[in-house]
Amino acid sequence: MIAPDLVELLWQGLRETAYMVGVAALLAALGGLLVGVGLVLTDAGGLLAARPVNVLLGIVVNIGRSLPFIILLVAIIPFTRAVVGTTIGTTAAIVPLTVSAIPFYARIVETALREVDRDVVAAAHAMGANRRQIVGKVLLREARPGLVAGLTLTVVALIGYSAMAGVIGGGGLGDLALRYGYQRFENDIMIATVVLLVAFVQLVQMVGDILARRLAHR
Incomplete structure (x- = not known):
């Protein structure tokens, strides 16, 4: 029998993790989509070819991807405080x-987006489609399975990152595992948080895979 107080702690941690991951995934989907489209459009031969802009975007993206999350977590503390107080x-x-x-x-x-057949884009252009139509109705539409699969991968990564957020009191299952499982040596809580995180990842991956397959068959 699991103690009621333990169930309440785990339920609160799961809610906090879902909240963090859900909001961050939504913002990352919007921001990542804009930046990714910008990288394709401003590349050489793109619809809005602009080499300096493309290089700048590439540098910013590479820097962001190269920083380990635990370092980024601490490095942008002033920015975090400025945004949410x-x-x-x-x-x-x-x-x-x-x-x-x-x-x-x-x-x-x-x-x-780069994996979309160039002939499809050329055909849309020949039929008189403008840039917005090509991006929205051709590139993004044709790339939907890959975009969904990529977003699933991103959400799974965010679940792992959210556990690290416990280091700075970020709440969620990671914070629970750190405070009770590590600092107080309560192994039952540590095991329970690991099980919940694994189950969370499995659920996200399953839903993402199903959705990506359905979009691929349309």
């Missing part, structure tokens, strides 16, 4: 989670 708690943890996930997803978006 605090550096502790689940809302504060969303800021570094989003900042780390945007460049990660942007590269996935770029790769997915």
Whole structure:
């Protein structure tokens, strides 16, 4: 029999993790999509070819992807405080989670868009489609399976990152594992948090795989 207080702790930790990951994933999806589309459009031969802009975007994305999350977590503390007014708690943890996930997803978006058949784009252009139509109705539409699969990968990574946020009091299952499982040597809580995190990842991966397959068959 699991103690009621333990169930309550785990339920609270799961809610906080879902909140952090959900909001960060939504913001990262929007930001990563914009940056990824920008990388493709401004590249040589793109619809809005602009080499300096493309190079700048590439540098920013590479820097963001190269920083380990635990270092980024500490490095942008002043930025986090400026955005949400605090550096502790689940809302504060969303800021570094989003900042780390945007460049990660942007590269996935770029790769997915580059895999779209160039003949399809050329055909749309020949039929008189403008840039906005080509991006929205051709590139993004054709790349949907890859975009969904990439977003699933991003959410899974965010779940892992959210556990690290416990180091600075970010809340969630990671914070629970650190405070009770590590500092107080309560192994039952540590094991329970690991099981919940694994189950969370499995659920996200399963849903993402199903959705990506359905989009691929349309």
